Amino acid sequence: MHQASSGNCTCGDIRYRITGPALQVVACHCGMCRRMTGAPFSSYVVVKEAELELAAQDEALASYPVTERTTRHFCRRCGTPVFNANPHTYRGLAMVYLGTLQGHEALAPGIAIYCENKLPWLSVSESARHFDAAPKRSS
Ligand SMILES: [Zn+2]
Numbered sequence: 001m002h003q004a005s006s007g008n009c010t011c012g013d014i015r016y017r018i019t020g021p022a023l024q025v026v027a028c029h030c031g032m033c034r035r036m037t038g039a040p041f042s043s044y045v046v047v048k049e050a051e052l053e054l055a056a057q058d059e060a061l062a063s064y065p066v067t068e069r070t071t072r073h074f075c076r077r078c079g080t081p082v083f084n085a086n087p088h089t090y091r092g093l094a095m096v097y098l099g100t101l102q103g104h105e106a107l108a109p110g111i112a113i114y115c116e117n118k119l120p121w122l123s124v125s126e127s128a129r130h131f132d133a134a135p136k137r138s139s
């Protein structure tokens, strides 16, 4: 990600531009991330907070203190998690959720963290049936 990238929440009330490079792409397997996202793991792009330009509709950007240190920022209207910040441990950085970024298909995680908490079936995904889209309903 060497040029400006943009992204948005599901409803589009929150849009953003990233004007600097991705410092890291992280896959996190911690239980907190699973609960926060409802997904089996979270993936996010670490960028400088100053290089994350937010353009949110009035009051669309909501925040929730997940822990004493980490704040989750999400869309009040559609619920999409957009980014996290932890100014205590990671001052000046923002963790932008990979799936909200346009062109994220080109960004693979450089590191995977909290792998000791990884769901056991994630490593056996090849054994799952794969569907190009949603499976047909049998009724
Ligand atoms: Zn939204």
Ligand SMILES: [Zn+2]
Binding pocket: 028, 029, 030, 031, 032, 033, 034, 042, 114
């Ligand atoms: Zn995590």
